[in-house]
Amino acid sequence: MTVTSVPLRDRVAAPELVLPQHPDIARWRPATLDDLDAMMVLMDAADRIDHPASTTTRAEVENALRSSKLIMATDTLVGESSSGVLIAAGVVAEAQAQSTRVQVYLEGTVHPQWRDRGIGRQLLAWQRDRALQILSGSPHALPGWIMVDQEQGNIAGQHVSERAGFTLTRYFTEMERRLSDPVDPVEPLADVRIVPLTDDLVDSARLARNDAFRDHWGSQPTTSERWEHMTSSPEFRKDLSRVAVEMTDAGEQRVVAFALISVNKRDWEAAGYSKAYIEYIGVVRDHRGERLAPAIITAALQSLRDVGIERATLDVDSESPTGANTLYERMGFVAGERGFSYVLEV
Structure with a gap:
C-alpha cells in the first residue's frame, strides 16, 4: 500500500x-x-x-x-x-x-x-x-x-x-450451506441477548459493523446513508437478521455481533431452491474470543430454517484476518465459485 x-x-x-x-x-x-x-x-x-x-x-x-x-x-x-x-x-x-x-x-x-x-x-x-x-x-x-x-x-x-x-489483488469465495442439515445452537461466553434486528438497533449495528471490519481488506466505514440504503431495501430482512446485544453502563443497548440477512426471491428460480444471503457477519473487537461468531451464525441459520428457506449463502475474503472462511467450513458451509477484485493503486 x-x-x-x-x-x-x-x-x-x-x-x-x-x-x-x-x-x-x-x-x-x-x-x-x-x-x-x-x-x-x-x-x-x-x-x-x-x-x-x-x-x-x-x-x-x-x-x-x-x-x-x-x-x-x-x-x-x-x-x-x-x-x-x-x-x-x-x-x-x-x-x-x-x-x-x-x-x-x-x-x-x-x-x-x-x-x-x-x-x-x-x-x-x-x-x-x-x-x-x-x-x-x-x-x-x-x-x-x-x-x-x-x-x-x-x-x-x-x-x-x-x-x-488493474492488478488482481484479492479473491472472495462464495459459500453455501444446506439448511436441511442440523443447526446446533452455540452458547456465547459473553453476557448478551441474541435477538432479531429492530429499528432502534439499526444504527448500533452499523457502528458494530464498522468496528468489526476495521482490519478487513478494502473495507472503509459504512456511512449512515449507505447503511440506510441497505437496511431499507425491499430485500433486506430485519426479522430474519440476528444481533447480539449487551447493556452498557449507561443502560443503553449496544450491538456487539451481527448476522444480517437479505432475501432476493428473484434468485430462487434460477438457483432451483430458496435461499437467503448473509450480507454481513461480524463481532466487535472487544468481544472477540467469546464464541459470539458461531452463536450469531447459528441463530441466523435457525431463523432461516424456521421460515422454510433451504440454503444460506455468503461471500468471504479468502485471506480473512479473523479466519472466517475456516469457521464457516466448520459450520457446514461449502465453498463455490470465487470473485476477483482488481485494484489500480495511485
Whole structure:
C-alpha cells in the first residue's frame, strides 16, 4: 500500500476524458433515473450469463445512482444502439467514507449479445479515466484505489481489467450451506441477548459493523446513508437478521455481533431452491474470543430454517484476518465459485 504525505490532487494527473467511439453504439450519454427500467433489462440479461443464481436488484441500481457522492452527469455512462436499446452501462462511484484510503468503484456491464466486440474495453477505459479525475481532485494525503470486481467465469472481463492496468489483488469465495442439515445452537461466553434486528438497533449495528471490519481488506466505514440504503431495501430482512446485544453502563443497548440477512426471491428460480444471503457477519473487537461468531451464525441459520428457506449463502475474503472462511467450513458451509477484485493503486 502506498504511504504518502502528499495529497492525491498533487500526485495524480487528471486525464482528458473522451467518450468511447464504437460502431455498435449510436450514442453515449450519462444515465438518468428515467433509465432504471432499461438498466434493469440490461442487468437481467447480463446476470443470466454472469451469475444466474444471484441477480442484481432494482434497489441496488437505484441506490447507486442516488448516492450523494455520485454526479450522474459526470460519473455515469450508458451506450445505446441505433434503435435506442441500452447495450452498455457504467458507474464510477467514489466511496462515501475515506478514513484510510480514497476508493473509487467501477461498476458496469455490456449486454451479452454485444460482447467480445471491444465495447467493454472502451467503457472500462472511460471509467478508469473518470476515476483518475476524481482522485486528482481529492485533498486527502491517502492512498487512492480504483477497484473493479469480476466473476470467476468472466474470463474476458478479467483480461480487460488487466489490460487496463488493474492488478488482481484479492479473491472472495462464495459459500453455501444446506439448511436441511442440523443447526446446533452455540452458547456465547459473553453476557448478551441474541435477538432479531429492530429499528432502534439499526444504527448500533452499523457502528458494530464498522468496528468489526476495521482490519478487513478494502473495507472503509459504512456511512449512515449507505447503511440506510441497505437496511431499507425491499430485500433486506430485519426479522430474519440476528444481533447480539449487551447493556452498557449507561443502560443503553449496544450491538456487539451481527448476522444480517437479505432475501432476493428473484434468485430462487434460477438457483432451483430458496435461499437467503448473509450480507454481513461480524463481532466487535472487544468481544472477540467469546464464541459470539458461531452463536450469531447459528441463530441466523435457525431463523432461516424456521421460515422454510433451504440454503444460506455468503461471500468471504479468502485471506480473512479473523479466519472466517475456516469457521464457516466448520459450520457446514461449502465453498463455490470465487470473485476477483482488481485494484489500480495511485
